[in-house]
Amino acid sequence: YKVSLHDFSFMSADSLLDLYGTANIWEKMTMRQKIKLIRNPGTLVEFILGNLAWMLILFVPLIALLLKLIYVGSQRYYVEHLVFSLHQHTSFLLIMLALYAISIVSKWETWLEASFLIYMLYLSLSFKNYYEQSWLKTLLKFFLVLIIYPILFALFFTAASLVGILAL
Helix, strand or coil: CCCCHHHHHHCCHHHHHHHHCCCCHHHHHHHHHHHHHHHCCHHHHHHHHHHHHHHHHHHHHHHHHHHHHHCHHHCCCHHHHHHHHHHHHHHHHHHHHHHHHHHHHHCCCCHHHHHHHHHHHHHHHHHHHHHCCCHHHHHHHHHHHHHHHHHHHHHHHHHHHHHHHHHC
């Protein structure tokens, strides 16, 4: 829809929808969200960041299911994989928090990269220690998780973003 700048600046969202005649419910909802985003673009970022914790709470059980599937022969219950997954995510956040605190004091600019490197080392050692498999199996499964994890995270983040756009 082409909306005049004057109308957009001075009219409410409902008035704009009535004036420009959006046809169906989906178009009205989409147009209402576009208006909100254009008028206050920070609300989407705030909403997504505010709901990132909820996304992680829902994401951790999915990763536990992934671990259950990858380590199907380990005779571990799903709950054990869930606790391991929760521990790993918490460890990552604590490592990031500690290095970020150090970076504030020391003006260290590569704290994020260091966080990932330290965590990857920690995670690989955790896989080896917890699942008690050979280094070859551990590394193969570790790299499989490293391939699947960002794909699942991107899907969850996209879903959270879409929910954020629709709920604004």
